[in-house]
Structures are given as structure tokens and as C-alpha cells.
Amino acid sequence: MTATSTTGSTVQRNGGDLVVETLAALGAKTVFGIPGQHALGLFDALSRSPLHFISSRVENNSAFAADGYSRATGEVGVLFLSTGPGALTALAGLQEAYATGVPMIVVASQIPLEGLGARRKGMLHQLDDQKASAANVSKSQRLIQHASGIPSAIQDAWTEAVSSPQGPVWVEVPQNVLLDPIFVPAVEDALAEPFDNPPRVELIREAVKWLSAAERPAIVAGGGVRRGHAEAQLLSIAQKLNAPVVCTPGGNGAFPWNHELSLQSWVEDRHVTEVLEDADVLVVIGSSLGEVSSNYFTMEPRGRIIQIDAEPRVLESNRPALGIRADSGQALSALDEALLEPHGEQANWHGATPQVTVKETLAKVVARLDGQDLSLERKFMADIRDAVPADMQTFWDMTISAYWGWSCWDSMAGEFHSAQGAGGLGYGFPAAIGGSLGLESQGKPARVLAVAGDGSSMYSISELATAKQHNAAVTWLIVDDGGYGILREYMIDTFGKATHTELARPDFVKLAEAFGVPAQRVAPENVGEALKAGFAADGPNVVVVDVLLKMFGPTHLNL
Template identity: 75%
Template sequence: MGTEPVAPTQTPRRNGGDLVVETLTALGARTVFGIPGQHALGLFDALSRSDLAFVSSRVENNAAFAADGYARATGEVGVLFLSTGPGALTALAGLQEAYATGVPMIVIASQIPLEGLGARRKGMLHQLDDQKASAANVTKSQRTVHHASGIPSAIQDAFSDALTVPHGPVWVEIPQDVLLNEVFVPPVHDALAEVLEQPARAELVDEAVQWLTDARRPVIVAGGGVRRAGAEAELLAVAEALRAPVVCSPGGKGAFPWDHALSLQSWVEDRHVTDVLEDADVLLVVGSALGEVTSNYYTLAPRGRLIQIDAEPRVLESNGPALGLRADARLALAQLAGRLPAREPDGRAEQTVRRTLDAVRERLDAQDLALEQGFMAGIRDAVPDDAQTFWDMTIAAYWAWSCWDARSGAFHSAQGAGGLGFGFPAGIGGALGTGRRALAVSGDGSAMYSIAELATAVQHAAPVTWLIVDDGGYGILREYMQDAFGKATATELARPDFVALAGAFGVPAERVAPEQVGDALRRAWQAEGPNVVVVETTLRMFAPTHLAEDGD
């Protein structure tokens, strides 16, 4: 009896998508976020032949937030795959947050076939006049790849761009046929993203050293650029050499030890802290644009000299005259630390810090904010010191900007661009990236932006705890309108039973009173996979001044 012939083993046909995933893998990528789409099918076919993990979101904007959260939590470049037209456009608000905050990401967006680029004659599905132009406001750079052999170099260059300060998302789009067509380019085995260092110019360092050496009351503002540069040790060295108080912006939270004798913590929205910044004879601002929140809503008016160090040249001197040093925060601070003479401690700076923080505490205690202070303390006491936390644009986050002690974990919020819906998908990305439980905090309004991602969390068993503070509407907008007009309009919202809705996704959830939030979070932290804690309460923001001081 004869035997059946054995079919020859066939090598899988490689396409342009394989060059994408091979290059990303060679550059060290581990995880990709996104949603499949018609023009991007070549990418997803290639994923099946790669070791890259894929996290399938339900909305492209949330996929962008998830890749952002992954990048913040791991220190890696976040990777996002997008389809053409509606898929690409839906992700733009999420990319705006990454761009505003300086988060390194690489976006691989598909495109219509080459023959339709720049033309309407084909009337192709998802076609845009200029898709790349749509991304120009929310990404550092944009590239279109027209042939498969250009894919590895384009992605390698984009990686370098994302990681060169100022960090940010970069956009690479590849037409459908370039992704699908068979390629003869050899497999990509190694790739190198070359990051350009940016030290400060020598003459500017000389001048800054002179100003700081002569200063009698130096003060430091540490922004998110310090954290992104990994410049915590250099900042500490400069602060201790100068005996200078340090206040961290919300984005810079964790850049300086919270309980250090020179730490003004993060009370940038309290006028007492603003007064200290204004009284400095030299104010050293590192990695911060002195934007809306850090400048206490543009009320900050320094009376002394201002030194500003930032990798983004467009922010230098943007809010007042300054000695501007375009540089990576770590390199510039190291240059200063090596030159500044150490001062003998005389206790004056430490006394200023103690007096200021005592005044902040007295002001809070005079405002009948026991509910809010107890609620935030309950969260802080329950969440482990090393936990990654992700905060949406909600009143609890506004409190956290000032009062949250990041400890050995990391604090991430959406205050860069200020869009709703960041917290939960970013928390999913952070939790999957680190493999450790993360906390996401949202209001009921912002929770509805990302409720579909409960399915994503279940599908990928993401260890994320979602705290939803339900006040029945857009709480901070309600407060703003009531203060400005005496009434709020269009801020009240119908919303679901979040506990029942989470249960429909198979996610454990419970509803607790504000004073029970700590116990609920401790229970959640011991569980597996995603879970939800709902607190129905209305929080109020603290006032940065006493009423008697308004208008002074």
C-alpha cells in the first residue's frame, strides 16, 4: 500500500507588515495597543508571526491613552496601531495628552493604497485629503512610507525622534498595499534608535551658576521634565547645594522627596506657595512651562530673576523674561551641580518651608473640607507606596495634584491636555506594562468616556482597580459655573448603575461610602484582574486664598 506524498514545508510569505513588527521588536518593543481596520490588515497578519503582545481596545482614543499609560509606567516607547480615516482621527485627542505631557510613543497608522494618496478620484473608504496633516497638531513629527524597503529606517528614525528630548509621540503612516505586498527585504534582526543628547550651552551654564551662587533666596520649581529625564538625583544635589526650597508641579510630582526639609511638596495652587516663588531673588524652573496650573492660573509674578531649563525651546520665556537654557533636565542639572558651591545650612530655607506648609494646612482646615481631606487620605493610606496611579480630569484628581504623595510609585494625570477619559485606559496600559496592580480614578462623567474598556480589562486580565467618584455630573464644571454665574447649566448627567454595569462585564464591583473608600481599596488590591469601587459623593475644591484676600 502506497503512502501519501508529504507536502513541502512552505515558508510563510512576508509582507510589509512583517517589516513593521520585526523593526519594532528589534527596537525593544514588547506590547502594541490598537484596533484592527481594513487598511491595517497587513499589520495584524504580521502580528500573528511575531512575539509582540497585542492589547485590543474598544475605542481608538482609549487605545492611545492605554499606550500612553504603558509608556509612563514602564519607561518604554508606547506603540499604537491605527486604521485609516475614522480610526486615526478618533485617536487624536488621546495623542494630544501624550504630546502635551511629553510621552514617547510611536503611532503606526495605515493609509489608503498608494494610487489614491492626494486624490479624490477613487472615492476610497476612509479616505482623507491629508491624514498626516490631521496628526500634525498632536505629534512631534509625521512620515509617510511609500515603499516597503523604507519601513525599517522610517520606524527606527521615528523611535529616535520619540526618545530625543523633548519626548513625544511620532506618526508613521503606511499605505495598505505597502503593508500587504510581498517583500524581499531580509528580516530585520537589529535596529538602533540613536538619541541625541542635549546639554546646556556652556556660556548659559556659566551665567546660571553666577546668578545662583549670588542668590540669597533661591527657590526651585520641578516639572515633569525632571521626571522624564530621570533627573531626581541631580535635582536633589542642586537643591541641597543651594539650600533652596523645591515645589513640584503636578507633572513633576515625585521628582523631589515629599518629606524632605526643603520640600514645598506640590501645593502650587495655594497662594502661600505662590508667594514664596514670587519672593525668590532667583527662581530656577526645571522641566516646566510654568503653565496654567503651576503658575497658579497665571497669577505668579516673580519679582526676582528667572532661570528656565527645558528641552522644548518653545516654552522658554513664554510666560516672562528668563535666562532660558534649552537642555535635557538631567544633563543641565548635572552641569549646575558640578559647579555650585555647597552652602552651609543656616535653617532659613527649612523655616520658610515649615511656615509655608503650616499656613497651607491652616487655610485648608478653615474651609470645612473634612470630607475631601478624609477621602484623599483614605485613598492614600490604602494604596501601596509603589503603586502607579492614573487620574482623570475630576475633582479628586485636582486635589491629588496638590496633596498626593507619590512616594516610591508614580503619579500620572491628564493635566497636560486636560481631556476626559484618560484614567482607566491609561491604568490598563500601566498595569499590563508592569504586571502590577494600578489605580485609576475617574468621575462619573469621565468614566463614561472609557466604560467600554471594561471589556478590554477583562479580555487581558488587567490588574487595575478603577475608583469612580460619582457626583451625578461634571463636578468641576458645575463648581466653576456656580462660582462664575451663580448657577450651573448642562452639567447634570444621567448615568448608569456602575456596579451593575461592571457586573455585566464580569468585573467585581462594590459601592461604598466616602469614609469606607480605604477599606474597599484594600480589598480590591488583594483580588485578581480588574475591579471597580464606586463612591457616590460630591467633593468640593479648596480655595487657594481666604475670601478676605480675594482681590488683594
């Protein structure tokens, strides 16, 4: 079969056309990646496709951008990778998507079929087993050996990516399969519906029995609540149980910040940890109770735990619990339906109502912060929050500002995205580019905020070219403290001194301007006004602040 290119010439369709046709039929609009020798069939096919391609400058940043696109839009992120070095470079970005449950389709090229395995060595980019490299950072891996199998394989991969637990799925297509002429008809339609993942009826019944008898129920809301779009059900359940709710960093925004039952996101504060420890039934939804959400494994619950998660490996991985393997949205819907009024009437926190307990606990958090010399940090974060419009999405790198954001950021009507899943550096700016361009493709306000430190910024500094090329509406806040600030603080706290954490770095303002991106350097007290100016501008811009921030801490001790 033939196709007509944009220049009017007739070309022979190939496997690359089947890839892009299937993706378009499944609803993809945007593809991220970098061209490579074995993947040229994919990129040639893009010239005959409605798919919009975003070329990053480093493959790992392409993965972060596809991740940010998916988080911001609710759509599946699509990533094209070349063989060998290109594929391997993207793995750290995919680790974040896998750890956080971001649905992505990763199409990686491969050397020609005749070279696979040990049959021919010494081919450019060749790996012994490329799929094995992706096994730790993707839900599954497929190798397509015939063009006719491309549509079904990608459709199956898409289904798996969007089924809970969501995540990236890896598809490999050899160079010759992408390039060889085909006689497979053009893909006209494709359907990929997520697999149903409801809770077991008897487990919901048992959970209701526990909660009906509970006097001090409490809830930890993780990222699964957001992925399952279960915010309304969580609110209903919390009100029925009269239960305090704390959100993990991934769950930020799952529960109203200023609700009378909201402990907000202070999961790293000992006073909040004590409330969770005191609960006679602790409901953990879409969270592993891992390092951060258990206050660095210092939390010792004295009551029973009900844990709901779509990932079976998460259930009871850190604490014995009534484990309910299910999509958080479906599980909370079932639990909400089964819980009848007035289950929360008996809620009593040692003579105080849950509302009073929440209010007193948050007051203790504030008093604790008041007792530490943190006025600079608190005003800095407050100024950023005041400058950011209520509905703006924000993307945070692994930096001290983000650690503050995990606990104190009220996402309001926007969304909070950070790299807390795997914790790799360089996430914020490329993810924000992907998020901004995705929102633009949906016809929504595209301006977003990226926050990074000077150390993490250097991981993604080349993406200033990407942002400029695509006129991405990203305001990038770089908090410059002259080194790896978090590691500096960890080392000083542990060893009394920091070693090799200080960094020579560029003049970020001049560097951004060299890319054609407007930039300014401001004092910390002027960060709010600078951000507002950036938000009002067109295209990308950079705000640099020279400031040394400290963490509130030590968070795991009762001060």
C-alpha cells in the first residue's frame, strides 16, 4: 500500500507508519523523543502523521517530558527511543514514571532482526538484551518481530499502561521491521480500555466492620487517590467516618487543604505522625507507607491498618494490614457505598473531637516551625504560593524548595507534581515543558511553573532549547544555593561537615539569554513579583534566586 506525503510524492508504507497510525487511533496527540539511526523509520512516518513531535536534547529529559505531559493532561505519554545509548539514557526518567504510576507507551527501536541475540556481534548500539535493561522501570516489555503484529501489540501495551496500577510499557521494534515495505492496511481504529480492578466484596465488608467500630479512624491519602480520580469519594468517606486525613506528597490535592479534617501534607512532622500512630484504624489508600509517608519509617501505628492499593507488591510491604488489592477509585467507591451514616458519631480522640485534634495538631506544627529559625524559608514558600494562580500546575525537582512543598504546598485548584517516586534529579523543567505543551494541545491555559535547584537544573539545562523551539509557556524558578543543598544539609547533620557538595555553576541568566529565553536574577524577597511577571509573559522564561534555604527539622524528632 502507498501513502501520499506532504510534498505530494507517493511513498511505500512501512512498519513505522503502522506504529504512528495505531498511536493516533488510540488517541495519542504528542510524541517525545530524539531521532536515532535505528529509529529513522518511526520519524519518517511522523511526517505522514497528525502526531506532534517534541524533540528534547537528552533522552532522559524526553522521558520526564512525556511523564509531565501525562500527569498534566490525564492522557498517555508517548516516548520514541533509539537503540542502545538512547534507550539506556532514558531509564532514570522511566524509573520515576514507573514508581509514580504514570501511564506511558515507550517505543524503542532495535537493531535488525538478523543481528538479535548472538547471531551477529559488533552492530552499532547493540545490547545483549535491551528489553532486560527496561525490566526494572516498566510494567512489561515486548519485542515485535513482524509488521503485521504492530497494531495489536501497541493496542495491548496501551491497555496495560492505563490499567491500574498504571505505568510505562516498553515496546521494541527492530530497524528492518520499521523500514521494510508492508501490505498491511492502514490502521483505522483501535480500542484500549483499562482492565477492571475492583476490590473483593468480602474485604470491603470486613473493612466496613472495622471502621464501624472505630473510635479514632484516620486516613493517609496517597497518589493512588489522584490517579483513581477518587477525591469526591475520599471526602465523603472522611466525613462519614469523621476521620482526619493527611495527604502524602503524591496525594497532594486529593483532600481539601483547609477542610476541618485536613492534616494537610505534613507527613514528615512528628505531631502529625503521632495522630496516625494513635488511630485505632488507619486507612492507607494508594500509598506504600514508604520512607516519606511513614516519616522515614519512624511511624509505629498502634491500631489496625486497612491498606488499599492496585499494586500487589505494595500491600503489607512495610506494615501488616488488611490488604485490599484494587484500583483506589473503584475501592473508595465501593467503600463509600457500603459505609452508611452515622459511622463517625463515636469518633473520639481522648475526649476531643477529630476537628479539635486536627486544629490542635496543625497549631503544634506551626509552633514547632516557630521554634526553628525558618522565617526566610516560610516567607519564600508563601511568596511563591501567593504568586502562583490557584489553577496553575506546578512541577518540582528534587530540591529543598520541593521538600518544603511536599509538606506545605496547598495545590488549590491546580496540581502538584514532583519527583518523589524515584527521587531522580532533573525532573522539574522537562516535565513542565511536557505538561505545558500538553495543556496547550487541550486548549487549556498552558502556563506552568517549574522549580529546581542549581544542581538539578544542570541536569536539564539543555532543554532551554526545547522550550524555546516550541515556545513552551514554562516559568522556571532556579533556586541557586551553590551546590547540592539537600545533600549538603544531610552531610552536615550526619558528619558535621559537607564533602563535595559545592558546585561551580554558570551564570544562569546569561545562559538562558544565550538560548533566547528571557531571564532575571532577583533577591528572595522579590521572588513573588518576578514570578508574576514571568507568568504574564509569552513563552519560556527563567527566574533565578540566590538564596540558601534550610529544611525544617530534624523532622523525625519531637522538638
